[in-house]
Amino acid sequence: DARVTQTPRHKVTEMGQEVTMRCQPILGHNTVFWYRQTMMQGLELLAYFRNRAPLDDSGMPKDRFSAEMPDATLATLKIQPSEPRDSAVYFCASGPGQNYGYTFGSGTRLTVV
Amino acid sequence: RKEVEQDPGPFNVPEGATVAFNCTYSNSASQSFFWYRQDCRKEPKLLMSVYSSGNEDGRFTAQLNRASQYISLLIRDSKLSDSATYLCVVFAYSGAGSYQLTFGKGTKLSVIP
Numbered sequence: 001d002a003r004v005t006q007t008p009r010h011k012v013t014e015m016g017q018e019v020t021m022r023c024q025p026i027l028g029h030n031t032v033f034w035y036r037q038t039m040m041q042g043l044e045l046l047a048y049f050r051n052r053a054p055l056d057d058s059g060m061p062k063d064r065f066s067a068e069m070p071d072a073t074l075a076t077l078k079i080q081p082s083e084p085r086d087s088a089v090y091f092c093a094s095g096p097g098q099n100y101g102y103t104f105g106s107g108t109r110l111t112v113v
Numbered sequence: 114r115k116e117v118e119q120d121p122g123p124f125n126v127p128e129g130a131t132v133a134f135n136c137t138y139s140n141s142a143s144q145s146f147f148w149y150r151q152d153c154r155k156e157p158k159l160l161m162s163v164y165s166s167g168n169e170d171g172r173f174t175a176q177l178n179r180a181s182q183y184i185s186l187l188i189r190d191s192k193l194s195d196s197a198t199y200l201c202v203v204f205a206y207s208g209a210g211s212y213q214l215t216f217g218k219g220t221k222l223s224v225i226p
Contacts, residue, residue, distance in 0.1 A: 033214055035216075042216060042217070042218035042219065043157070043200070043216040045213055045214065045215065048211065048212070048213065048214075055210060055211040055212070056207060056211040056212070056213060091156055091157070093214075099145050099162070100162075101147050101159040101162060102159070102214060103159070104156035104157050104158070105156060106155075106156050107156050
């Protein structure tokens, strides 16, 4: 089965450090989402790309978060500087279009101490 | 009002029971609808799309009522393996050429032997 690959699976870092999370969408999928999941807030949309262009990043704290798609096989989410409140699971999802659903990666479990 | 609302549960049902989950959404311009399931410490996985005419996949039946902005999921003959959190998902135009895939916080189901 085709899958969305996220790295790293787990990351523990100290407050103030830069964190970069990577996502390889399924080949041919033109839509990529980044989500953050916590127990309190559930799944929150951070960023949305279509054909590599960022269409919506209104859910992302702009002062410390950035999301890019340098090419069709790689999406990145960067936090600089990281804070303890950023501790969460970060998911990437890709899809071929709105009516077909989206496939999630296994997530990056981030802990900022 | 939250964009996508679900009863958080938990729903504790015996094996073989029929259980129904409901979901309401606030954006009348919503275009596509899905149910996902998420197992503990795993990524969300697409269970089924939801169509206006209603659709069925084995023991699972999904219904959409656009007038009431209401989505439902019915699980018949519950299995232990159905224990998970069920997420209602809505895809809607959010303005300026962008779309959002919004998740409810999920309904937790526990099927008991």
